[in-house]
Amino acid sequence: MIATRMDAPRNVDFMGAEKSEQMHLARYNNEKPNEVVQNIFNFKQAQLGPVLAPEWKGICMSKVVFNAVCNTLCTMFEIQMCQFIAYDGVREMARQLFDEAFDACERAGIYLIESCQEETDSVISISQAYKYHxxxxxxxxxxxxxxxxxxxxxxxxxxxxAHDYICKTHEFVVHEVHLAETMRQFK
Known part of the structure; x- marks a missing residue:
């Protein structure tokens, strides 16, 4: 979970405070870390807060699920993250999207690296840390x-x-973003 902005090719701005980021690592085949993985994990000079995780799908989906809230809702309203969390209902909105995502992932046998409550709390804390993002x-x-x-x-x-569960809120949000994209032609 490292917030970045790409200003140009090879020009990436890592936005977080030093030593505040985490980079989760897991073997693709979910085997125990071998010497190569351990050496990468031990490369702490990059200060990316490496964390060894047991399963890679949970890492990937944790980021996808977080982005399904912050990225999507900020985009629909064309706002920065500090503006997003100014609304009192953000925690409830996030929880609704997270509940659906966690249910879908669980039915698919994917277990995220954070709990639903931790993901919900992270919307607030990360939005405060990257308020102008x-x-x-x-x-x-x-x-x-x-x-x-x-x-x-x-x-x-x-x-x-695919696992007999309908994520109505996520489906609706997809349509909302595509509607916003379509409306750009009228501006």
Whole structure:
């Protein structure tokens, strides 16, 4: 979970305070770490807070699920993260999206690295830490590029449907972002 902004090719701005980030590592085949993985993990000079995790899908989906809240909602309203958390209902909105995502993941046998409550709390804490940040989906949206909503909220909805669970909120949010993309032509 490392917030970044890419200003140009090879010009990446790591936005967090030093030593505040975490980089989760796991073997793709979920085997125990071998010497190579252990050496990468021990490379602490990069100060990316390496954490060894037992399973890679949970790492990936934790980031997708977080982005399904912050990226998508900030994009729809064209706001920074500090503006997003100014609304008193953010925790409830986040929890609704997280509940659906966690249910879909659990049915698919994917277990996230944080609990649903920890993900919900992280929306507030990360939004406070990166208050002037526009998420990556908004950065694409504001430049007239297609967003990644189909690969974030859309993927969660697809995962749910594949396991007999309908993520109605995620499906609705996908339509909302695509509606916002369509409306750009009228501005």
């Amino acid at each position: 526009y998420p990556s989906m908004y950065q694409d949206f504001s430049k007239g590029r297609p967003t990644e909503v189909d690969y974030i909220n859309g993927y969660i909805a697809k995962l749910g449907r």
